[in-house]
Amino acid sequence: MGEHQRLKQLILGEELAELNAHAERVAALESDQAALPQRLPGLLQRAQRGDGRQRLAQALKTPVSDALAVAVRSQRQSIVELLFPVIGPAIRKAIAEAMRDFNENFNRALESSFTLRGLRWRLESWRTGLPYAQVVMRHAMHYRLDHLFLIDRDSGLVLSRVSAPELPDLDADAIAGMLTAIGDFVRDSVGSGEDGGSLDSASVGEHLVWVLSGPRANLAAFIRGAPPPALRTLLRERLEQIHLTLDDAQAAPTSEHEAEIRDSLNLQQIESSVLAEEASAPTGLPARRWPLLLFLLVVLAALSVWAWRERQWQQQLAAVSHTLANWPGLHLDKVEDLGGRRVRVVGLVDAAAEAPLPAIRAQLPADAAVELDLRGYLSTEDAVVARRARAALAPPADVNLTVHDGVLSLAGAADAAWVAQAPTRAERVAGVTAVDVARLHAVEDAHAALLAEWQQLATALPLLRVHFVRELEQRDAAELPALLHSVERLAALAPRLQRQLVLQCHGHNDEPGSNATNRSLRERRARWLCEQLQPAGIGPDRRVIAGAADDDAAVDERAASLRLAPAPTEGE
Template sequence: MTSSGPGQDSREPPAQAAASVALPQAEASPSAGDFERLRELLLGDERRELLAARARIAELERAQQALPQRLPGALESLADEASTARVANALAEPVSQALGAAVQRNRQSLIDVLFPIIGPLIRKSIAEALRNLVADLNGAIESSFTPRGIKWRIEAWRAGVPYAQVVLKHRLAYAIDHVFLIERESGLVLHHEAAPGLPELDKDAIAGMLTALGDFVGDSVGRDAGGTLESVRVGEHLVWMLHGPRANLACFIRGVPPPALHGLLEQRLEEIHARLAAAPDDDPRTPENQIAWHDALQPPALVQEAGNAEQAEPRTSPSRLPLFLILLVLAAGLFAFALSRERWNTRVEALRGRLQAHPGFVLGAIEAKPWRRVVVHGLLDPDAAPLAPLLDAAGFGGVEPVVDAAGYLSTEDAVIERRAQRLLQPPASVRVAVEKGVLSLSGSAPQAWLDTTAQRAGWIAGVARVESALTPEVDAVAAARAELERLTKALPAMRIEFVDDAAPADGTANAVDAIAREVRRAVELGKVAGVRVGLTCVGTNTHVGSEQTNQRLRAERAQWLALALAARGVAGADGGALAVEGDGGLDLRAAFVRLSVGD
C-alpha cells in the first residue's frame, strides 16, 4: 500500500482494499468455452425457440408487406362463382359497418364527393316532375269536354270532391315497388320489402345513398331550419322519406299515390317505433322483429289499406265561401267601374254645357275615351275668351283635354266687344260696350283718338251700328280720378255667382269679361291719375256650415276669379298675381274684385 501525498486522502475505498488484498490469493478465471457450454446447458432450448420465433415473425412481416401486391392477383384467381359469393358474403358486414362509420365521421367529405352527382340528379328529378305535371294537366284538359270528362264531372259533383281529384283517380294508377326500413344513426338496412316479381336490389348501397343524400340536404339547408329530405324522384319512382327517432322509412312508388298512403306509412313507422320502445335493448334485426316488419311493410297490403282508407274518407261538400267572396269582389269591381264611368260621363257633359255657352266657340263634338284622352272639336273665334280655364276646371284627373278648333268669325256681343277693344285700343277714360250688335262708346278721350275712332268703328266685323257719347278730354287727371271713384263702387257689385263650392253658374264668361274690362280701365286710369291702384279678388259664402269649410270656400272662389282674370290678361300689382281674400260678412255664394286707390 502506498502512502498518499500531501493534501490527498490517505483512506482507500473498502472494495478496492479488499480487491487489492484478495487478488494475490485468487485462482485464474474460467475460460470462454466453459461459459458457452454452461449457457448451452441452461438456455439452449429457449434460444433455439427464440430464433425460430424470430424467423417466423420476419417471414410474416415479409408476407404482410407483399400482401397489397398479391391481393389483386388473389382476387382475380377467384374464377368460380362460389368462391366469389363467399368473399362477397364475408366482406358484406365489415364493408357495411365501415361505410356507416365513414358516413358518421366524414359527412362533409362524402357530401363534397357526391355533390357533382346530386346536382344533376335533383335537376333531372325536377324536370321529370314538371313533365309529369304537364302531361297530367294536358290529359285533364283534353278530357274536360268529352263524354268521359262530363261523366267524371258528374262523379265529382256527386261525391263533392274537386274535378282534378277524380281525373287523377281514373287516369293515374300507382304501385309500391320497394319499402326500406333504415337505421337512422348508421344508415344500415334493418328490413326490406319488395313487390312480387321485381329484381333484387343492392339494399345497402341504396340505403347508404339515401342517408348521404339526406345528410347533404340537412347540412346544406340547416337542420334547425327543418332541412330534411322528404321526397325525391329517382327515374320513374317517387321516393318518400319518413323520419323517426331510431329508424327512417323509404318507400319507392310508381305513379301518383293518394294522400291516404302517406298517413298509412306514418302510422306503420309509429308502430315500429312503439315496438322498439317497448324493448329498448332489443336488436331490430331479431327474427321476431323481422317478422313484424314483414307484416307491417308488405307493399300489396299497404296499397290495399291505402285504397280502403281513401274510399272511407268522408266526402264533405266544398265550402261556397270562396265562391261567394269571388263573386262579391267581382260585384264590387263592376260597381266601382260603373260608378267611375258615370262620373266620367258627368264631367264630359258638364264640359259640353260650358263649351256650348262659351261666346265665340261653336262646339262640334267631344271625343272622350274614358281615362285615356279627351279631344274637343269645334270652331273658335280668335277674339273669343281662352278655353283653358274651362278645360282645367273639367276635372279629368291626369287626362289633359286637347282642343282641335278651326277659325271662324263670331257675331256675339261679347266677342264683338273684345274685337273692338283690340282694334280701337281705347284709353282708360273710354267705356266700350256692345249690345245686339250696337257698339256704344262713352267717356272722354284725346281729339286725335276720337277722329280715328269715328272712321274705324263702323268697319269692325259684327258691328251693326255705332252710338258714340264721347267728349274730348279737358282735365285727364280729374276725369281719371272721378272714374276711379266710380269703379271703386261699381266693381264690388259685379259679382260672379257660384252654384256649388268653386263651380260657377252657367253663363259667367260674359260677367268675367266685363269685370276684366273694368279692371283694365281702372289700371289705365290709375296711370293717368298718377295713383296706385290695388286689386283684390274677394270670395264670399252663405252663413251655412262650419267656419273652416266656409273659409276654404271663400279662398277657392276668390282664387277661381283670380285665375279667370289672369287668363284674360289681368295682372296684379307690379305684374304679379292678383291678391285673394275672403269676406265672411256677406251672405252670398259669389266672388268679386275690390278696388283700392292710393297715392
C-alpha cells in the first residue's frame, strides 16, 4: 500500500468503509434489476397464491385500464387487429344464434302449415289479403318498444322520455347529444341543402333506433326485434300530435302540456294501437274473396265425389274378388284394376263351369269394361263334376243326379237302355271316382222302384241325425244337408206315389235330468230342426214337433231326427 492510500485511510477512516458498503449495495441492486425479467414470471405466480391474487388484481386494475385506454386512442388499428380473432368468432356466434332463432321460427311456421295454428294463420292471410309469409313473420318475430326520446331539434335537449318499467334508465342527455351529433353529421356530409338529409334509422347494440324528424322536435324510438311498418306510421302521428301540443313561442313544453305529451308517448297505448290497426286493416282482395271461396267449394265437392266414387269402385272390386274366389270351377289369381273403369280377371277356369262374366257385370257399373284372362284347367269340385256329368249323361227328368266327394249317385226311374248305359258312361266323366246306381231303376218297374226308394228313405230317415255339441251348436255341418237331401227326395216321390208327406221332428239328449229340463231341451231341438225344413219345401202343415211328446224317451245322444208321421195313403 502506498503512502497516498495510507494517508487516505487515515483521513477518511469510517467514511471510506461506509462508501464501500454503499457501493456493494448498489452493485447488488443493479444485479437484481438485470435479473428481474427472468424472475418476474415466478414472482407473479407466487403473488397469485392465497390472498395475493386479489391484491395483485386490485393493484394492476388502474394502470392496466389506463394503459389500455391510451393504447386504444393512440394505436386503434393495432388494437383492432389484436381483437379481430376474438371479435370475429363473437360476431359469427351472434349471427349464428340469430339465424338459428330465425330457422326455428321458420321451421315452426312450416311445421304448423297444416296444424290448427297454421290453418288459423292461413285463414288470417286469406281474410286480410296479406301474404302467408308476412302473417307468419308477424306472429313468429315479435318486437318490443323499449325507449322513446323527444329531442329538441335545435338545442339537442331531451324534452320528454319514456322507458319500459323493467328496463334500467339510460343517460338521456348523452343519447340525445349522440343522436343530434350524428344527425348533424349526416345532414352536413350527405345533405344537399338545409333539409337535404337526416338520420332515419340506426342500430345500437341489439336495438333498432328510429329517428322521426319534425319542425320543432325529433322522436327517437329504441326498438327490440322486428317492428311492423304500422309502428312507424303511428309514431309519426304521435309526433304530429306533440307538435300541436307544443307552445309556438317556447322551445320546451309548458307544465300544462307535459302530461299530454307523456300520454302521447305511452308505450302500452302505442303497442295496443298498432295491434288494433293491424287487426282492422282492410282486406287486400275484397273482390276476389267470393270467387276464391266458390272455387274452393267446387274443388272440395269434386274431391268428395271422386273419393266417394273411388271408394264405391274399390268395394265393387272387392265384391267381385269374393264372388270369383268362391266360384265353382274357377281358380282366381287376381282382379286387376286397369284404371278408367277397366278390370282384368286373371285365373284358371274349367270348361264345364258356369260362365262368371254375367255375375261380374252384375256387381260392376254398367260402363265398366271387363277383360277375362282365363286359362283352362280341370276342376274336381263336386258342383263342376255334376255339371260335367249332366252334360255327358243327359239324365231324364225323373232321374236325380248328385255328386258328393267324387261319388256320382243316380236315383230315379228311366228307360232300360239309358239305365244300362249310365254306369259305364258315368265312369268316363272326369272327376268321378265312383258311381252309385242302387236307387236307379228301369222304367218297366218304375212304380215299384219308386216305392222301394220311398221305403228305403223312410227307413233310413230316423238314422240321419243332426248332432249337437251343446244346446243347438252343431257338431258336423255336413249332417243337416244330407238330411235335407233325403227330405227333398221324399217330397219329390210323394206326389208320384200319391202319398202325403208329414214329418215328425224329434229332439234327443244324453244327460239325465228332470223331466221338465229334458222335455224343454228336446222340444227346442225338435223345433230348430222343423225350422230347417222350410227351405226344402216342407211347410208348417207338413211337419210336426214331437220332441216333448215322450217324457220316458231313452237318453241316447245330443241330436235331432226326423220320422215319417203315420198318414193314410191315396190309391192303395
